[in-house]
Amino acid sequence: MTVAVGMSGGVDSTVTAWLLTRQGHEVVGLTMQIWDGSVALPDEGRSGCYGPGEARDLAFARDAAQRLGIRHVIVPLAEAYNRCVLDPFRDAYRAGRTPNPCVVCNQRMKFGLLLEEARRQGVAFDRFATGHYARTAFDAALGVHRLLRGVDAAKDQSYFLARLTQEQLRQVWFPLGGMTKDEVVRLAQEAGFSDVAAREESQDFIESESYAPLFDAADNRPGPIIDTAGRELGRHRGIVHYTVGQRQGVGVATGGRLYVRELRPETNTVVMGTRAEVLRPGCRVEDVNWIRGNAPPVGSTCRVLLRYHHPGVDAQLQPLANDAWQVSFAEPQFAVAPGQAAVFYDGDEVLGGGWIAGNHDTERI
């Protein structure tokens, strides 16, 4: 069996490739090349998916492949990354939403165009493996592939994979899904990759402290910061620099903690509220992808994560039109940010995920 492995040069993907070679598979490493220099990001030695430091990561991946004795292919996808990830990312912020580029990148790039483009270039493989901490399982009775949490609860990355389809899952392997990070690091050392294991790991989105470099002057249009009573508390530096639930960096000092409650692009306004005022009883989730291919029974209960590392909340789902669902939380939730992925779980199983809709049942203040 020929297995392609998405290699970033980090310890997880390196161990993944090593495990597969040890199992006797023919392995080929694939690495995306997405940096095109179109954004002014200085090379400060930071590490991230998108930035001038990509050359280092490509070298690390190539080096790891060489030491493993496997073929390594760099797949140029900068144009597609711009179109599929960066542009929608900018559009979302401009519309007052808070995008999750990693979820999109997995759906469209890593488990999509990367494989298409590699095959188009003549790289043949039967399976695609990554170092994600998640598991898949085939339900023979139903004939569907299931997506499950990784065993290492602290590292579980299934949230980021909630938009994968049966077609994608069919050919995917997650060799690290049953392991803990500690075990992976130990394997890396055992396999002679201590240097890789020791390397600082940073999987930031872009090589920058902030997203400001992705936006231009027109996005830095100041506007009012108001409270729920409509009083002006201060001025903001452009709506793209804020997200629902944010407290720091707003610069508004009152007696107590205030959080961004709402972003209003139509009036270029940021609305602040107390913690209690930023609680929501539910939300609408759009464009839901159900992993098994069909929705759970109407009225069923599941656990929903409103962002990565959210502890989750029990919720009831009611279908709306066009793959949208009304989600009612068992307890009001803090900072339900439009644009973030809402991912539904049943125990360890990922049922699916969609996008939190904007201005959901928000009575205007």
Place this chain on the structure above:
RNA sequence: GCGCCUAUCGUCUAUCGGUUAGGACAUAGGGUUUUCAUCCCUAGAAGCGGGGUUCGACUCCCCGUAGGCGCG
């Protein structure tokens, strides 16, 4: 114009005739983290100006200044 009240970190404030003048918010640094946030830890940061009373004033008194309220 007259009367009354108020004046403390960047902001909102606490306290006391002898204190390292406390807290919260904000800010900065750090931790956590494959998104954005949240959260946690640490740090810097103050007595409007001028007189006086007192062994000693941020605290009490007076003047000034500024703001608020009431009368006009």
